[in-house]
Amino acid sequence: MKKLLLPLFCLILIHCKKSEAHSLNANLVNVAEEDKLIAIDSSAVALKSPVVDASIRFPSEKTISEKTTAISKKIIKNGNLRIQVGDIKKAQDQVSSIVKSNKAYIQKEEFQNNDNEENIDLTIRVPHQNFDALVNSFSDGVGSVLSKNISSDDVTEEYTDVSIKLTNKKIYLEKYRDMLKSAKTTKDILEIQENIRELEDEIDVSEGRLRFIDDRVNYSTLNLSLYKEKVRTSATSKVGFGSRFGDSVTEGWNSFVAFLLGVISLWPFFLLIPVLVFLWRKWRNRKKK
Incomplete structure (x- = not known):
C-alpha cells in the first residue's frame, strides 16, 4: 500500500507544478497585453516606472485623439496704420468715436511732442469680425494714410497640437492620481507625486498658451499712429x-x-x-x- 501511495503523491505534485506554470504564463501574457496598451505621447512626461497596480491601464494615443473635438480655424489679424492729420485733438475725437462704434477698446496710448511733430501711438483691440471695418474707417475719415500694413497668421495647427497634448496630459494626470491611491511604498508615492507635479506645471503652461491664442484670435490688434507735422511743405501735406x-x-x-x-x-x-x-x-x- 505504501508503495502505491508514493508514486501517486509524486504525480499529484508534478500536476500542481504544471498548473502553477500555466498560471504564471497566463499572467505574463496579461502583463504583455497591458504593456501594448500603453501608448505614451511624445509630449507627455516620461514615466519613472514606479511599482503600481497593474490593473490600471493608460489610454492609447488613438483613444485620446478620438476624444479631441474638431477645432475651427484660428486666424490672428494684426495691423499697423500711420496717418497724417491736421489737428491732433480733432483726430483723437474721431478715433474715439470710431473705436466705440466698432466695439473696440484702446489698450495703450502714448503721446510725443517735439519741435517738428506731434505724435500719438495707440494700440487698439477690436473684435475680429470688426477689424476690416475699423481699418477702413480710419483710412477714409481721419487723415492722409502714410503707411498701412495688415497681416493674417493661421495658428490652427499650433492650437490643435497644444489642445491634443493638453488632453493627453490631463488623462495621464488622472491615471497618476489613481495610481497614487494604490501605491504601497514611500518610494512609489514620492515618484508618482513628482510626476503629478510636473504634469500639473505643463498643463498650466498649455492652458495659458491656449488662452493667449484665443485672445489674439477673438480680438485683433491694430497699432495706430496719428502724426501731425509742425513744419511741412506743400509737397508733403494734403490738409487744407x-x-x-x-x-x-x-x-x-x-x-x-x-x-x-x-x-x-x-x-x-x-x-x-x-x-x-x-x-x-x-x-x-x-x-x-
Whole structure:
C-alpha cells in the first residue's frame, strides 16, 4: 500500500507544478497585453516606472485623439496704420468715436511732442469680425494714410497640437492620481507625486498658451499712429489751405528766430571788429606817411 501511495503523491505534485506554470504564463501574457496598451505621447512626461497596480491601464494615443473635438480655424489679424492729420485733438475725437462704434477698446496710448511733430501711438483691440471695418474707417475719415500694413497668421495647427497634448496630459494626470491611491511604498508615492507635479506645471503652461491664442484670435490688434507735422511743405501735406498757411507763417517765424539766435551766438567775433578796424586804420596811416 505504501508503495502505491508514493508514486501517486509524486504525480499529484508534478500536476500542481504544471498548473502553477500555466498560471504564471497566463499572467505574463496579461502583463504583455497591458504593456501594448500603453501608448505614451511624445509630449507627455516620461514615466519613472514606479511599482503600481497593474490593473490600471493608460489610454492609447488613438483613444485620446478620438476624444479631441474638431477645432475651427484660428486666424490672428494684426495691423499697423500711420496717418497724417491736421489737428491732433480733432483726430483723437474721431478715433474715439470710431473705436466705440466698432466695439473696440484702446489698450495703450502714448503721446510725443517735439519741435517738428506731434505724435500719438495707440494700440487698439477690436473684435475680429470688426477689424476690416475699423481699418477702413480710419483710412477714409481721419487723415492722409502714410503707411498701412495688415497681416493674417493661421495658428490652427499650433492650437490643435497644444489642445491634443493638453488632453493627453490631463488623462495621464488622472491615471497618476489613481495610481497614487494604490501605491504601497514611500518610494512609489514620492515618484508618482513628482510626476503629478510636473504634469500639473505643463498643463498650466498649455492652458495659458491656449488662452493667449484665443485672445489674439477673438480680438485683433491694430497699432495706430496719428502724426501731425509742425513744419511741412506743400509737397508733403494734403490738409487744407488754412492749416498750411498757418504752418508757413510759423515756419517763417521759426526761421527768423533761428537766424537771430545764430547771429547772437557770434558775439565774441563782434568784439574783435573794433580792434580790427583800429589796426587797419593804423596800417593805412603808416602807408600814407
